[in-house]
Amino acid sequence: MIIDNHPFTVNEQGHLEIGGLDSVTLAKKYGTPLYVYDVQMIRDNCRAFVNTFQNMGVTAKVAYASKAFSSIAMVQVIKQEGMYLDVVSEGELYTALHAGYPTEKIHFHGNNKSIAELRMAIEHNIGCIVVDNFQEIKHIRSLLKTYDKQMDVLMRVTPGIESKTHHYIMTGNEDSKFGFNLQNGQAETAFLQMHNDPYIRFQGLHCHIGSQIFETDRFILATSVLFQELRTWKERHGYTPNVLNLGGGYGIRYTKDDAPISYAPFVEELVNEVQKQVEALAIPMPEIWLEPGRAIAGNAGITLYTVGAMKEIPGIRNYVAVDGGMTDNLRPALYQAKYEAVLANKAAAPTETNVSIAGKCCESGDMLIWDLPLPHVSQNDILAVFSTGAYGYSMANHYNRFAKPAVVFVENGEDKLVVQRETYQDIIRHDLSYE
Ligand SMILES: Cc1ncc(COP(=O)(O)O)c(C=O)c1O
Ligand SMILES: N[C@@H](CCCC[NH3+])C(=O)O
Numbered sequence: 001m002i003i004d005n006h007p008f009t010v011n012e013q014g015h016l017e018i019g020g021l022d023s024v025t026l027a028k029k030y031g032t033p034l035y036v037y038d039v040q041m042i043r044d045n046c047r048a049f050v051n052t053f054q055n056m057g058v059t060a061k062v063a064y065a066s067k068a069f070s071s072i073a074m075v076q077v078i079k080q081e082g083m084y085l086d087v088v089s090e091g092e093l094y095t096a097l098h099a100g101y102p103t104e105k106i107h108f109h110g111n112n113k114s115i116a117e118l119r120m121a122i123e124h125n126i127g128c129i130v131v132d133n134f135q136e137i138k139h140i141r142s143l144l145k146t147y148d149k150q151m152d153v154l155m156r157v158t159p160g161i162e163s164k165t166h167h168y169i170m171t172g173n174e175d176s177k178f179g180f181n182l183q184n185g186q187a188e189t190a191f192l193q194m195h196n197d198p199y200i201r202f203q204g205l206h207c208h209i210g211s212q213i214f215e216t217d218r219f220i221l222a223t224s225v226l227f228q229e230l231r232t233w234k235e236r237h238g239y240t241p242n243v244l245n246l247g248g249g250y251g252i253r254y255t256k257d258d259a260p261i262s263y264a265p266f267v268e269e270l271v272n273e274v275q276k277q278v279e280a281l282a283i284p285m286p287e288i289w290l291e292p293g294r295a296i297a298g299n300a301g302i303t304l305y306t307v308g309a310m311k312e313i314p315g316i317r318n319y320v321a322v323d324g325g326m327t328d329n330l331r332p333a334l335y336q337a338k339y340e341a342v343l344a345n346k347a348a349a350p351t352e353t354n355v356s357i358a359g360k361c362c363e364s365g366d367m368l369i370w371d372l373p374l375p376h377v378s379q380n381d382i383l384a385v386f387s388t389g390a391y392g393y394s395m396a397n398h399y400n401r402f403a404k405p406a407v408v409f410v411e412n413g414e415d416k417l418v419v420q421r422e423t424y425q426d427i428i429r430h431d432l433s434y435e
Pocket of ligand 2: 211390
Protein backbone atom coordinates (compact mmCIF):
# COMPACT_ATOMS: atom_id res chain seq x y z
CA MET A 1 0.00 0.00 0.00
CA ILE A 2 1.26 3.48 -0.85
CA ILE A 3 0.68 6.36 1.53
CA ASP A 4 -1.62 8.94 -0.02
CA ASN A 5 0.55 11.10 -2.30
CA HIS A 6 3.73 10.56 -0.30
CA PRO A 7 6.39 8.28 -1.77
CA PHE A 8 6.32 5.74 1.07
CA THR A 9 4.75 2.33 1.56
CA VAL A 10 3.11 0.40 4.38
CA ASN A 11 4.28 -3.12 5.27
CA GLU A 12 2.32 -6.22 6.32
CA GLN A 13 2.26 -5.16 9.98
CA GLY A 14 0.64 -1.90 8.91
CA HIS A 15 3.81 0.06 9.67
CA LEU A 16 5.17 2.89 7.56
CA GLU A 17 8.22 1.89 5.54
CA ILE A 18 11.01 4.13 4.39
CA GLY A 19 13.54 2.81 1.89
CA GLY A 20 12.13 -0.68 2.49
CA LEU A 21 12.70 -0.52 6.29
CA ASP A 22 10.12 -0.46 9.05
CA SER A 23 10.04 3.07 10.48
CA VAL A 24 8.74 1.82 13.85
CA THR A 25 11.77 -0.45 14.17
CA LEU A 26 14.02 2.51 13.32
CA ALA A 27 12.30 4.63 15.98
CA LYS A 28 12.92 1.88 18.56
CA LYS A 29 16.52 1.39 17.50
CA TYR A 30 17.60 5.05 17.43
CA GLY A 31 15.00 6.75 19.64
CA THR A 32 12.89 9.77 18.72
CA PRO A 33 12.72 12.46 17.47
CA LEU A 34 14.58 11.00 14.53
CA TYR A 35 15.19 12.30 11.02
CA VAL A 36 15.23 9.46 8.49
CA TYR A 37 16.23 9.84 4.83
CA ASP A 38 15.63 7.54 1.88
CA VAL A 39 18.98 7.99 0.14
CA GLN A 40 17.78 6.54 -3.15
CA MET A 41 15.20 9.30 -3.28
CA ILE A 42 17.93 11.92 -2.80
CA ARG A 43 19.84 10.33 -5.66
CA ASP A 44 16.75 10.19 -7.90
CA ASN A 45 16.10 13.88 -7.25
CA CYS A 46 19.70 14.75 -8.21
CA ARG A 47 19.51 12.64 -11.36
CA ALA A 48 16.21 14.16 -12.48
CA PHE A 49 17.99 17.52 -12.87
CA VAL A 50 21.36 16.31 -14.13
CA ASN A 51 19.98 13.75 -16.61
CA THR A 52 17.54 16.21 -18.17
CA PHE A 53 20.36 18.60 -19.02
CA GLN A 54 22.43 15.69 -20.34
CA ASN A 55 19.56 14.37 -22.45
CA MET A 56 19.10 17.81 -23.96
CA GLY A 57 22.82 18.06 -24.71
CA VAL A 58 23.06 21.27 -22.70
CA THR A 59 26.17 22.18 -20.71
CA ALA A 60 25.03 22.72 -17.17
CA LYS A 61 26.08 22.57 -13.55
CA VAL A 62 23.58 21.50 -10.92
CA ALA A 63 24.65 22.49 -7.42
CA TYR A 64 22.91 21.18 -4.32
CA ALA A 65 22.11 24.11 -2.00
CA SER A 66 23.52 22.55 1.13
CA LYS A 67 21.67 24.98 3.43
CA ALA A 68 18.67 22.64 2.94
CA PHE A 69 20.51 19.90 4.84
CA SER A 70 24.23 19.84 5.36
CA SER A 71 26.09 17.02 7.04
CA ILE A 72 29.18 15.09 6.06
CA ALA A 73 27.16 12.08 4.87
CA MET A 74 24.70 14.22 2.91
CA VAL A 75 27.48 16.10 1.18
CA GLN A 76 29.16 12.78 0.37
CA VAL A 77 25.99 11.51 -1.33
CA ILE A 78 25.90 14.69 -3.41
CA LYS A 79 29.57 14.18 -4.26
CA GLN A 80 28.85 10.59 -5.32
CA GLU A 81 26.16 11.96 -7.65
CA GLY A 82 28.79 14.16 -9.32
CA MET A 83 26.87 17.34 -8.49
CA TYR A 84 28.21 20.75 -7.56
CA LEU A 85 27.70 22.21 -4.08
CA ASP A 86 26.41 25.59 -2.95
CA VAL A 87 27.57 26.80 0.47
CA VAL A 88 26.72 30.06 2.21
CA SER A 89 28.99 30.05 5.22
CA GLU A 90 32.29 28.94 6.65
CA GLY A 91 30.41 26.20 8.48
CA GLU A 92 28.89 24.76 5.31
CA LEU A 93 32.23 25.07 3.53
CA TYR A 94 34.01 23.41 6.46
CA THR A 95 31.52 20.52 6.32
CA ALA A 96 32.12 20.14 2.57
CA LEU A 97 35.90 20.15 3.04
CA HIS A 98 35.63 17.49 5.74
CA ALA A 99 33.43 15.42 3.45
CA GLY A 100 36.23 15.49 0.88
CA TYR A 101 34.18 17.52 -1.59
CA PRO A 102 36.23 18.55 -4.66
CA THR A 103 36.78 22.22 -3.93
CA GLU A 104 36.55 23.27 -7.57
CA LYS A 105 32.92 22.10 -7.50
CA ILE A 106 31.94 24.35 -4.61
CA HIS A 107 30.16 27.68 -5.12
CA PHE A 108 30.13 30.24 -2.31
CA HIS A 109 27.10 32.46 -1.64
CA GLY A 110 26.06 34.87 1.07
CA ASN A 111 24.96 38.47 1.50
CA ASN A 112 27.60 39.29 4.10
CA LYS A 113 30.62 37.10 3.57
CA SER A 114 33.31 37.83 6.10
CA ILE A 115 36.95 38.36 5.17
CA ALA A 116 37.66 35.04 6.92
CA GLU A 117 35.08 33.30 4.70
CA LEU A 118 36.49 34.86 1.54
CA ARG A 119 40.01 33.89 2.59
CA MET A 120 38.88 30.33 3.24
CA ALA A 121 37.23 30.18 -0.19
CA ILE A 122 40.31 31.56 -1.93
CA GLU A 123 42.82 29.45 0.01
CA HIS A 124 40.89 26.28 -0.88
CA ASN A 125 40.55 27.29 -4.53
CA ILE A 126 36.80 26.84 -4.60
CA GLY A 127 35.07 26.89 -7.97
CA CYS A 128 33.20 30.18 -7.82
CA ILE A 129 32.21 33.03 -5.56
CA VAL A 130 28.79 34.57 -6.11
CA VAL A 131 29.36 38.20 -5.23
CA ASP A 132 26.51 39.98 -3.50
CA ASN A 133 27.44 43.63 -2.80
CA PHE A 134 29.92 46.43 -3.49
CA GLN A 135 31.95 45.92 -0.30
CA GLU A 136 32.47 42.30 -1.24
CA ILE A 137 33.80 43.25 -4.68
CA LYS A 138 36.41 45.42 -2.95
CA HIS A 139 37.36 42.65 -0.53
CA ILE A 140 37.59 39.98 -3.23
CA ARG A 141 39.75 42.18 -5.46
CA SER A 142 42.21 43.01 -2.74
CA LEU A 143 42.35 39.47 -1.35
CA LEU A 144 42.89 37.94 -4.80
CA LYS A 145 45.66 40.46 -5.40
CA THR A 146 47.29 39.55 -2.08
CA TYR A 147 47.06 35.84 -2.85
CA ASP A 148 47.98 36.51 -6.48
CA LYS A 149 45.15 34.20 -7.57
CA GLN A 150 42.35 34.43 -10.06
CA MET A 151 38.80 33.35 -9.20
CA ASP A 152 35.61 32.71 -11.14
CA VAL A 153 32.93 35.11 -9.95
CA LEU A 154 29.22 35.44 -10.65
CA MET A 155 27.16 38.46 -9.71
CA ARG A 156 23.89 37.92 -7.86
CA VAL A 157 21.17 40.23 -9.13
CA THR A 158 17.61 40.86 -8.00
CA PRO A 159 15.31 40.87 -11.01
CA GLY A 160 12.48 42.70 -9.22
CA ILE A 161 10.10 39.77 -9.31
CA GLU A 162 7.70 38.86 -6.53
CA SER A 163 7.11 35.14 -6.30
CA LYS A 164 4.04 33.58 -4.71
CA THR A 165 5.57 32.27 -1.54
CA HIS A 166 5.92 33.27 2.07
CA HIS A 167 7.25 36.82 2.35
CA TYR A 168 10.24 35.60 4.40
CA ILE A 169 11.48 33.36 1.60
CA MET A 170 11.10 35.75 -1.34
CA THR A 171 14.48 36.90 -2.60
CA GLY A 172 14.02 38.18 -6.15
CA ASN A 173 11.98 41.25 -5.24
CA GLU A 174 13.51 44.70 -5.50
CA ASP A 175 13.40 45.32 -1.75
CA SER A 176 15.71 42.43 -0.86
CA LYS A 177 18.89 42.19 1.19
CA PHE A 178 20.38 39.94 -1.49
CA GLY A 179 22.24 40.90 -4.63
CA PHE A 180 22.59 43.89 -6.92
CA ASN A 181 19.58 45.79 -8.11
CA LEU A 182 18.95 45.62 -11.85
CA GLN A 183 16.39 48.42 -12.03
CA ASN A 184 18.48 51.21 -10.55
CA GLY A 185 21.71 50.47 -12.44
CA GLN A 186 23.68 49.13 -9.47
CA ALA A 187 24.18 45.80 -11.21
CA GLU A 188 25.74 47.49 -14.24
CA THR A 189 28.03 49.56 -12.00
CA ALA A 190 29.15 46.38 -10.25
CA PHE A 191 29.67 44.66 -13.60
CA LEU A 192 31.93 47.51 -14.76
CA GLN A 193 33.99 47.15 -11.59
CA MET A 194 34.55 43.45 -12.22
CA HIS A 195 34.59 42.51 -15.86
CA ASN A 196 38.05 43.81 -16.68
CA ASP A 197 39.64 43.02 -13.34
CA PRO A 198 42.91 41.07 -13.70
CA TYR A 199 42.06 38.75 -10.77
CA ILE A 200 38.29 38.38 -11.10
CA ARG A 201 37.18 36.07 -13.90
CA PHE A 202 33.69 37.46 -14.30
CA GLN A 203 31.55 34.58 -15.58
CA GLY A 204 28.01 35.91 -15.58
CA LEU A 205 24.83 36.46 -13.62
CA HIS A 206 23.13 34.67 -10.76
CA CYS A 207 19.52 35.08 -9.74
CA HIS A 208 17.42 33.26 -7.15
CA ILE A 209 13.84 34.46 -6.87
CA GLY A 210 12.82 32.67 -3.68
CA SER A 211 11.95 29.30 -2.28
CA GLN A 212 9.02 26.83 -2.40
CA ILE A 213 7.75 28.28 -5.68
CA PHE A 214 5.33 26.37 -7.90
CA GLU A 215 4.77 28.71 -10.84
CA THR A 216 7.36 27.93 -13.49
CA ASP A 217 6.40 31.18 -15.25
CA ARG A 218 8.18 33.12 -12.43
CA PHE A 219 11.49 31.46 -13.36
CA ILE A 220 10.85 32.12 -17.04
CA LEU A 221 10.09 35.76 -16.27
CA ALA A 222 13.27 36.09 -14.20
CA THR A 223 15.26 34.63 -17.11
CA SER A 224 13.83 37.14 -19.54
CA VAL A 225 14.62 40.02 -17.14
CA LEU A 226 18.26 38.86 -16.99
CA PHE A 227 18.39 38.82 -20.77
CA GLN A 228 17.04 42.38 -20.97
CA GLU A 229 20.04 43.42 -18.87
CA LEU A 230 22.41 41.30 -20.92
CA ARG A 231 21.14 42.97 -24.09
CA THR A 232 22.07 46.35 -22.62
CA TRP A 233 25.50 45.14 -21.57
CA LYS A 234 26.10 43.62 -24.98
CA GLU A 235 25.16 46.86 -26.72
CA ARG A 236 27.04 49.14 -24.33
CA HIS A 237 30.05 47.01 -23.43
CA GLY A 238 30.15 44.15 -25.97
CA TYR A 239 29.68 41.66 -23.14
CA THR A 240 28.42 38.07 -23.46
CA PRO A 241 28.10 35.80 -20.40
CA ASN A 242 29.70 32.38 -20.00
CA VAL A 243 27.29 31.37 -17.25
CA LEU A 244 23.71 31.98 -16.24
CA ASN A 245 22.84 30.72 -12.76
CA LEU A 246 19.09 30.61 -12.29
CA GLY A 247 19.17 29.58 -8.62
CA GLY A 248 16.89 27.14 -6.85
CA GLY A 249 13.50 27.49 -5.23
CA TYR A 250 11.49 24.63 -6.77
CA GLY A 251 8.43 23.85 -4.68
CA ILE A 252 7.83 20.37 -3.28
CA ARG A 253 4.74 18.67 -1.92
CA TYR A 254 4.15 19.16 1.78
CA THR A 255 0.38 18.71 1.73
CA LYS A 256 -2.33 17.81 -0.76
CA ASP A 257 -2.69 21.53 -1.58
CA ASP A 258 0.80 21.61 -3.11
CA ALA A 259 1.36 20.75 -6.76
CA PRO A 260 5.11 20.17 -6.92
CA ILE A 261 7.21 21.10 -9.91
CA SER A 262 8.15 18.13 -12.11
CA TYR A 263 11.85 18.59 -12.54
CA ALA A 264 12.42 17.23 -16.04
CA PRO A 265 9.71 19.26 -17.85
CA PHE A 266 10.67 22.29 -15.78
CA VAL A 267 14.33 22.07 -16.79
CA GLU A 268 13.29 21.63 -20.42
CA GLU A 269 11.08 24.72 -20.26
CA LEU A 270 13.89 26.75 -18.75
CA VAL A 271 16.48 25.59 -21.28
CA ASN A 272 14.08 26.37 -24.14
CA GLU A 273 13.58 29.88 -22.78
CA VAL A 274 17.35 30.46 -22.51
CA GLN A 275 17.83 29.10 -26.03
CA LYS A 276 15.14 31.44 -27.35
CA GLN A 277 16.70 34.45 -25.64
CA VAL A 278 20.20 33.51 -26.76
CA GLU A 279 19.08 33.30 -30.38
CA ALA A 280 17.31 36.65 -30.14
CA LEU A 281 20.50 38.21 -28.78
CA ALA A 282 22.74 36.35 -31.25
CA ILE A 283 25.18 35.18 -28.56
CA PRO A 284 26.56 31.71 -27.79
CA MET A 285 24.62 29.55 -25.34
CA PRO A 286 25.96 30.15 -21.80
CA GLU A 287 26.33 27.31 -19.30
CA ILE A 288 23.15 27.01 -17.24
CA TRP A 289 23.62 26.53 -13.51
CA LEU A 290 20.88 25.61 -11.05
CA GLU A 291 20.88 25.33 -7.26
CA PRO A 292 18.06 23.18 -5.94
CA GLY A 293 18.06 22.52 -2.19
CA ARG A 294 14.58 21.60 -1.05
CA ALA A 295 13.92 19.73 -4.31
CA ILE A 296 16.83 17.38 -3.58
CA ALA A 297 16.38 16.73 0.14
CA GLY A 298 12.83 17.71 1.05
CA ASN A 299 10.64 14.75 0.20
CA ALA A 300 13.42 12.22 0.91
CA GLY A 301 13.22 12.88 4.65
CA ILE A 302 10.67 12.18 7.36
CA THR A 303 10.74 12.87 11.08
CA LEU A 304 9.62 10.28 13.61
CA TYR A 305 8.27 11.33 17.00
CA THR A 306 6.80 9.52 19.98
CA VAL A 307 3.35 10.60 21.14
CA GLY A 308 3.28 11.76 24.77
CA ALA A 309 0.68 13.83 26.56
CA MET A 310 -2.78 14.37 25.09
CA LYS A 311 -5.22 17.07 26.06
CA GLU A 312 -8.82 17.14 24.93
CA ILE A 313 -10.74 20.42 25.16
CA PRO A 314 -14.27 19.27 24.31
CA GLY A 315 -15.73 21.15 21.37
CA ILE A 316 -12.48 23.04 20.84
CA ARG A 317 -9.43 20.93 20.11
CA ASN A 318 -7.58 17.68 20.76
CA TYR A 319 -3.93 18.35 21.43
CA VAL A 320 -1.48 15.51 20.86
CA ALA A 321 2.02 16.37 22.06
CA VAL A 322 5.15 14.78 20.65
CA ASP A 323 8.73 14.65 21.91
CA GLY A 324 10.04 17.31 19.49
CA GLY A 325 8.63 20.43 17.85
CA MET A 326 9.94 23.82 16.81
CA THR A 327 13.44 22.80 17.87
CA ASP A 328 13.66 20.16 15.14
CA ASN A 329 11.22 21.76 12.69
CA LEU A 330 11.06 25.53 12.89
CA ARG A 331 9.12 25.95 9.64
CA PRO A 332 5.55 25.84 11.04
CA ALA A 333 6.40 28.47 13.69
CA LEU A 334 8.42 30.62 11.30
CA TYR A 335 6.40 30.45 8.08
CA GLN A 336 3.12 28.85 9.18
CA ALA A 337 4.27 25.95 7.01
CA LYS A 338 1.89 23.02 6.73
CA TYR A 339 2.75 19.33 6.92
CA GLU A 340 1.04 15.95 6.68
CA ALA A 341 1.71 13.00 8.96
CA VAL A 342 0.58 9.48 9.83
CA LEU A 343 0.90 7.22 12.82
CA ALA A 344 3.78 5.04 11.65
CA ASN A 345 2.63 2.08 13.77
CA LYS A 346 -0.98 2.36 12.50
CA ALA A 347 -0.29 3.50 8.95
CA ALA A 348 -2.99 1.30 7.41
CA ALA A 349 -5.69 2.07 9.98
CA PRO A 350 -8.61 4.30 8.97
CA THR A 351 -8.61 7.82 10.35
CA GLU A 352 -11.22 8.52 13.00
CA THR A 353 -10.19 11.68 14.80
CA ASN A 354 -8.89 15.13 14.05
CA VAL A 355 -6.00 16.30 16.20
CA SER A 356 -3.46 19.10 16.54
CA ILE A 357 0.17 18.09 16.95
CA ALA A 358 1.95 20.13 19.60
CA GLY A 359 5.65 20.30 20.25
CA LYS A 360 7.07 20.27 23.76
CA CYS A 361 8.66 23.71 23.86
CA CYS A 362 7.41 26.29 26.32
CA GLU A 363 5.78 28.29 23.52
CA SER A 364 2.14 28.32 22.39
CA GLY A 365 3.24 28.69 18.78
CA ASP A 366 5.15 25.44 19.01
CA MET A 367 2.61 23.53 16.93
CA LEU A 368 3.73 21.18 14.17
CA ILE A 369 0.33 20.53 12.53
CA TRP A 370 -2.95 22.22 13.42
CA ASP A 371 -5.40 19.87 11.71
CA LEU A 372 -4.46 16.27 11.21
CA PRO A 373 -6.84 13.35 10.68
CA LEU A 374 -5.45 10.25 12.43
CA PRO A 375 -6.62 6.83 13.62
CA HIS A 376 -7.25 6.53 17.38
CA VAL A 377 -4.12 7.96 19.05
CA SER A 378 -2.48 6.40 22.12
CA GLN A 379 0.60 7.33 24.10
CA ASN A 380 3.80 5.92 22.61
CA ASP A 381 2.40 5.80 19.08
CA ILE A 382 5.01 6.86 16.54
CA LEU A 383 4.10 9.90 14.48
CA ALA A 384 5.81 10.23 11.09
CA VAL A 385 5.81 13.73 9.60
CA PHE A 386 6.48 13.80 5.83
CA SER A 387 8.68 16.09 3.72
CA THR A 388 10.95 17.24 6.53
CA GLY A 389 14.20 16.53 4.67
CA ALA A 390 14.93 20.17 3.83
CA TYR A 391 15.32 22.99 6.36
CA GLY A 392 14.46 20.63 9.22
CA TYR A 393 17.75 19.50 10.73
CA SER A 394 19.51 22.50 9.18
CA MET A 395 17.28 24.94 11.09
CA ALA A 396 17.16 22.87 14.28
CA ASN A 397 17.97 24.80 17.41
CA HIS A 398 18.51 24.40 21.13
CA TYR A 399 15.51 26.31 22.49
CA ASN A 400 14.65 25.04 25.97
CA ARG A 401 18.03 23.32 25.80
CA PHE A 402 16.70 20.43 23.73
CA ALA A 403 19.36 18.23 22.19
CA LYS A 404 19.28 17.95 18.39
CA PRO A 405 17.94 14.61 17.13
CA ALA A 406 19.93 11.97 15.28
CA VAL A 407 19.85 11.50 11.50
CA VAL A 408 19.65 8.07 9.89
CA PHE A 409 20.16 7.22 6.22
CA VAL A 410 18.42 4.22 4.71
CA GLU A 411 19.60 2.66 1.46
CA ASN A 412 19.57 -0.82 -0.07
CA GLY A 413 17.60 -2.16 2.87
CA GLU A 414 20.18 -0.96 5.42
CA ASP A 415 20.07 1.83 7.97
CA LYS A 416 23.09 3.89 8.99
CA LEU A 417 23.42 6.53 11.67
CA VAL A 418 24.93 9.60 9.96
CA VAL A 419 24.47 12.28 12.63
CA GLN A 420 24.56 11.31 16.28
CA ARG A 421 21.88 12.47 18.68
CA GLU A 422 23.21 15.29 20.81
CA THR A 423 23.74 14.61 24.49
CA TYR A 424 23.18 16.91 27.47
CA GLN A 425 26.95 17.09 27.67
CA ASP A 426 26.85 18.63 24.15
CA ILE A 427 24.28 21.14 25.38
CA ILE A 428 26.52 22.51 28.13
CA ARG A 429 29.80 22.00 26.26
CA HIS A 430 30.54 25.70 25.81
CA ASP A 431 29.18 26.90 29.15
CA LEU A 432 31.74 28.20 31.61
CA SER A 433 31.30 28.39 35.35
CA TYR A 434 30.84 31.73 37.11
CA GLU A 435 31.52 30.40 40.60
C1 LIG B 1 21.03 31.60 -3.54
C2 LIG B 1 20.19 30.43 -3.23
N1 LIG B 1 20.30 29.34 -3.99
C3 LIG B 1 19.57 28.23 -3.73
C4 LIG B 1 18.67 28.18 -2.70
C5 LIG B 1 17.92 26.93 -2.49
O1 LIG B 1 16.58 27.12 -2.48
P1 LIG B 1 15.59 25.89 -2.48
O2 LIG B 1 15.93 25.05 -1.30
O3 LIG B 1 14.26 26.50 -2.36
O4 LIG B 1 15.79 25.15 -3.76
C6 LIG B 1 18.51 29.31 -1.89
C7 LIG B 1 17.50 29.34 -0.81
O5 LIG B 1 16.43 29.92 -0.98
C8 LIG B 1 19.30 30.46 -2.15
O6 LIG B 1 19.19 31.55 -1.39
N1 LIG C 1 14.56 28.01 5.19
C1 LIG C 1 13.51 28.25 4.26
C2 LIG C 1 13.95 28.56 2.89
C3 LIG C 1 15.01 29.57 2.78
C4 LIG C 1 15.90 29.14 1.72
C5 LIG C 1 17.23 29.78 1.71
N2 LIG C 1 17.29 31.07 1.05
C6 LIG C 1 12.45 27.20 4.33
O1 LIG C 1 12.45 26.39 5.18
O2 LIG C 1 11.54 27.18 3.57
